[in-house]
Amino acid sequence: MFNRIKEELNTVINKDPAIRSKWEVILYPSLHALMIHRISNKLYRLKLYFLARLLSQISRFLTGIEIHPGAKIGKNVFIDHGMGVVIGETAEIGNDVTIYHGVTLGGVGLEKGKRHPTLGNNVVIGAGAKILGPIIIGDNCKIGANSVVLKSIPMDKTAVGIPAKIIDN
Numbered sequence: 762m763f764n765r766i767k768e769e770l771n772t773v774i775n776k777d778p779a780i781r782s783k784w785e786v787i788l789y790p791s792l793h794a795l796m797i798h799r800i801s802n803k804l805y806r807l808k809l810y811f812l813a814r815l816l817s818q819i820s821r822f823l824t825g826i827e828i829h830p831g832a833k834i835g836k837n838v839f840i841d842h843g844m845g846v847v848i849g850e851t852a853e854i855g856n857d858v859t860i861y862h863g864v865t866l867g868g869v870g871l872e873k874g875k876r877h878p879t880l881g882n883n884v885v886i887g888a889g890a891k892i893l894g895p896i897i898i899g900d901n902c903k904i905g906a907n908s909v910v911l912k913s914i915p916m917d918k919t920a921v922g923i924p925a926k927i928i929d930n
Contacts, residue, residue: 841859
């Protein structure tokens with residue numbers, strides 16, 4: 762457990778050039794939201810749904826980052842600034858992903874089952890981007906700020922616009 766916390770701290774230090782000391786890391790809402798999510802996700806997997814949601818709502822109140830306890834989040838994920846980030850129940854986030862403020866990983870319908878996006882490894886999602894539906898964003902992709910992504914994006918691509926279109930890298 763302590764290795765996991767150390768890894769989370771180092772992720773923030775390595776991904777944010779604005780950090781001037783290691784003590785600043787404890788002030789980052791991303792760190793708090795992700796650590797609380799790890800606990801609420803365990804409760805969710807144990808089918809303690811009310812406790813899981815209660816903890817996630819407390820985290821939302823404290824950090825401004827809303828992560829459903831059912832979301833699957835990999836290692837070394839960094840949510841920069843974080844205010845207004847929403848991550849839905851069936852969202853899956855790979856390793857080494859960076860998400861900026863105002864991003865939504867949301868659904869587009871009321872059906873049961875997989876309805877939120879899956880992000881591969883090493884993905885960067887620009888501020889205000891909306892990634893909607895059960896789509897896949899491949900490894901090493903970049904999604905431009907304020908883009909609205911409604912279709913899957915293959916690995917190693919950059920997508921921008923409304924609706925998002927792939928541009929040459």
